Amino acid sequence: MSVSLLLPGALAALAVLVLPVLLHLARRDQQQPLDFAALRWLPGKVQPRNRLRLEDLPLLLLRLLLLTLLVLWLAQPVMYGATDRRPYVAVMPGVSAATVTQQHFLKDVRMHWLAVGLPAWDAALPSGVQPIDSLLRQLDAELPAEAPLIVLATPQFDGADAQLPVLSHRVDWRIVTDTAPVPPPAQRMPAPRLYIMVDAAHQAQSRYLAAAAQAWQVPATQTATTATLPANTQAVVVWLSSAALPSQAMAWVRDGGTLLLTQSHPLPGTPLPLWVADDGVVLLEASAQGQGRLLRWTRPLQPAVMPQLLEADFPQHLRAALQAPTPAPVRADARTHQPQWGGRSTPQPPQALQPWLALLLALLFLSERWLATRQRAKALQ
Amino acid sequence: MAAELIPPALRSRLQPLQLLAKRTRAMGLGLHPSHSRGAGLEFSQYRAYEPGDDLRQVDWKLYARSDRFFVREAERESPLTVWLLVDASASMAQVDQARPQWSRLDAGKTLAACIAELALRQGDRFGMIALRDDGLQLLPAGSGARHRNRLWLALHALTAHGRFPQSPALTPAWERTAAGELVVIFSDCFDDAMVALAERLAAARREVIVVQLLTAEERDFPYHHGHRFRDPETGEERPGDGKAMRIEFLQRFTQALQALDARLDAAGIAHARYVLDEPLERPLQHVFGRHNKA
Numbered sequence: 001m002s003v004s005l006l007l008p009g010a011l012a013a014l015a016v017l018v019l020p021v022l023l024h025l026a027r028r029d030q031q032q033p034l035d036f037a038a039l040r041w042l043p044g045k046v047q048p049r050n051r052l053r054l055e056d057l058p059l060l061l062l063r064l065l066l067l068t069l070l071v072l073w074l075a076q077p078v079m080y081g082a083t084d085r086r087p088y089v090a091v092m093p094g095v096s097a098a099t100v101t102q103q104h105f106l107k108d109v110r111m112h113w114l115a116v117g118l119p120a121w122d123a124a125l126p127s128g129v130q131p132i133d134s135l136l137r138q139l140d141a142e143l144p145a146e147a148p149l150i151v152l153a154t155p156q157f158d159g160a161d162a163q164l165p166v167l168s169h170r171v172d173w174r175i176v177t178d179t180a181p182v183p184p185p186a187q188r189m190p191a192p193r194l195y196i197m198v199d200a201a202h203q204a205q206s207r208y209l210a211a212a213a214q215a216w217q218v219p220a221t222q223t224a225t226t227a228t229l230p231a232n233t234q235a236v237v238v239w240l241s242s243a244a245l246p247s248q249a250m251a252w253v254r255d256g257g258t259l260l261l262t263q264s265h266p267l268p269g270t271p272l273p274l275w276v277a278d279d280g281v282v283l284l285e286a287s288a289q290g291q292g293r294l295l296r297w298t299r300p301l302q303p304a305v306m307p308q309l310l311e312a313d314f315p316q317h318l319r320a321a322l323q324a325p326t327p328a329p330v331r332a333d334a335r336t337h338q339p340q341w342g343g344r345s346t347p348q349p350p351q352a353l354q355p356w357l358a359l360l361l362a363l364l365f366l367s368e369r370w371l372a373t374r375q376r377a378k379a380l381q
Numbered sequence: 382m383a384a385e386l387i388p389p390a391l392r393s394r395l396q397p398l399q400l401l402a403k404r405t406r407a408m409g410l411g412l413h414p415s416h417s418r419g420a421g422l423e424f425s426q427y428r429a430y431e432p433g434d435d436l437r438q439v440d441w442k443l444y445a446r447s448d449r450f451f452v453r454e455a456e457r458e459s460p461l462t463v464w465l466l467v468d469a470s471a472s473m474a475q476v477d478q479a480r481p482q483w484s485r486l487d488a489g490k491t492l493a494a495c496i497a498e499l500a501l502r503q504g505d506r507f508g509m510i511a512l513r514d515d516g517l518q519l520l521p522a523g524s525g526a527r528h529r530n531r532l533w534l535a536l537h538a539l540t541a542h543g544r545f546p547q548s549p550a551l552t553p554a555w556e557r558t559a560a561g562e563l564v565v566i567f568s569d570c571f572d573d574a575m576v577a578l579a580e581r582l583a584a585a586r587r588e589v590i591v592v593q594l595l596t597a598e599e600r601d602f603p604y605h606h607g608h609r610f611r612d613p614e615t616g617e618e619r620p621g622d623g624k625a626m627r628i629e630f631l632q633r634f635t636q637a638l639q640a641l642d643a644r645l646d647a648a649g650i651a652h653a654r655y656v657l658d659e660p661l662e663r664p665l666q667h668v669f670g671r672h673n674k675a
Contacts, residue, residue, distance in 0.1 A: 026606070026607070033609040033611040033618055034604075034609060034610055034611060035611055035613045036599075036610040036611065036612065036613075037472030037475050037569055037571055037613055037614070038569075038571060038599045038630075039610055039611070039612040039615075039619060040571070040612075041630055041634045041637055042610055042619055042621060042626055042630055043621075043626050043629040043630060043633070044619065053606070053607065055606075
């Protein structure tokens with residue numbers, strides 16, 4: 001544990017200590033002479049004991065101390081090594097309290113949930129899947145090298161990422177037998193069902209979409225433009241017609257539906273690119289409309305102008321544009337996902353002493369004011 | 382200095398005091414016993430007839446019994462004349478720092494007014510002489526309430542400055558006072574000329590009482606730091622450290638006071654000492670209370 005200054009140059013301000021000393025120097029030359037009629041009985045040879053005399057020494061010392069601390073405060077003192085070195089126990093979500101109490105620890109440990117914000121073990125556990133690996137790396141960086149790190153892990157946990165954590169601490173990785181009430185793994189969403197509303201002029205273009213739906217193994221429904229819209233807003237309506245949209249179609253979109261337009265229908269607002277081809281050309285763009293969204297082909301669905309229609313991955317591209325991507329797998333087995341040792345240790349940030357000094361300064365200032373005004377009040381009496 | 386010279390509390394304490402002198406001059410009727418004998422009310426003694434005595438003073442009844450001429454003498458009571466000699470040199474203006482409104486001169490004025498009050502009550506005459514080197518201020522002796530007002534007016538106007546007068550300037554103090562009269566001196570008695578004047582007045586059969594006025598700072602010397610001490614009369618300055626000088630000063634000052642007491646005692650002068658933080662009636666009781674009991 002050592003104290004050092006971040007701005008040692010500020011110590012030059014210690015020169016200000018001269019000021020109170022000057023103020024407290026008894027200015028003998030400016031003293032008023034004192035009428036004293038019995039002068040002849042004063043011993044004549046006694047000179048003042050010391051010519052440089054300081055008045056009111058306690059107040060002067062207090063002021064010097066105050067100024068010294070103020071300069072020290074400016075120099076930003078910090079303390080190294082004042083961090084907590086107690087063993088750190090990180091409990092994964094899902095480990096029950098009974099299991100934790102069965103564990104044997106050294107006497108004085110800190111217990112925290114391995115969750116965002118590292119809440120204390122007594123506190124409530126935040127809900128949701130916790131980024132365990134990321135939290136482990138954070139803990140490793142924040143803990144001093146001397147503090148042991150103990151992790152109580154469930155046999156399986158969610159929140160792993162693609163890389164095994166490499167830490168500077170040798171983690172005491174204890175796999176407890178508790179099985180966390182883990183949510184079922186996210187399932188791949190079923191492909192959307194296409195409702196292709198097509199007129200005679202665009203009949204040729206609809207075959208590529210129908211083929212894509214065939215590839216998804218969700219057959220498309222092909223109707224005339226005058227047909228009624230599906231009640232299910234999860235479905236995707238493809239409008240292959242130059243005719244204006246019926247008003248109920250717009251209402252259906254605002255309720256949460258997705259509608260795919262031809263290039264002849266401009267989108268309201270500033271559309272966002274949804275599918276950018278390899279050569280940088282935007283093929284599909286989208287614009288939010290109420291709770292749903294409007295999509296628009298930027299070119300006619302003809303292989304001459306849009307060769308992607310003939311590519312083998314057209315169904316995947318179309319599906320990705322219509323659906324959110326599936327999340328990456330986060331579930332890991334605790335036995336195989338034990339953090340490895342060998343990372344570089346992070347130097348601990350020093351603890352700033354400025355707030356404490358400020359408190360001390362305030363106290364000293366108050367006592368200085370009290371001392372100074374008390375003497376003046378005494379003189380006034 | 383308040384407009385009222387004598388505070389009410391002090392006035393009530395003046396009640397038991399009386400101005401009494403050992404020697405008085407025969408002149409009219411009064412409180413004071415007189416050693417000059419003659420016609421009067423109070424019988425004193427018989428003495429043998431001498432040629433020239435008034436025949437009316439011969440006690441004829443005693444002549445019938447003893448066949449000798451005896452003259453009957455009576456002790457006459459005569460009014461006393463009190464002279465208030467107030468030192469008004471600059472040193473009298475000295476005050477205590479603890480009580481800067483109360484100077485030595487203020488105390489002297491109040492004490493002088495008290496004595497005048499006593500004299501007024503007894504029907505005695507009183508006059509005032511203020512001693513200062515730029516000329517003595519003189520209030521001729523007189524009696525009565527109007528004369529008291531004149532005295533107060535003179536006392537109010539009195540300020541302390543200058544030095545103590547040298548002996549030629551003191552002639553009025555000689556000329557005005559007569560033998561047997563009471564002379565009360567209010568001074569700090571630091572100036573040797575003052576003590577010498579008191580001695581000479583006493584030697585010339587004036588009844589002299591010296592009230593020495595001291596400040597509390599002279600008694601206690603409560604200085605702890607360096608100061609520039611200045612004599613208010615000579616202007617001489619002496620820097621010094623209070624703490625270092627205290628013991629020696631007090632020793633020397635006490636010796637000086639003892640020497641002064643011895644000198645006054647030797648001259649037969651009654652004396653009292655008043656320090657500015659003491660009650661005012663103390664010097665009066667000390668001087669006049671003793672005579673009262675006798």
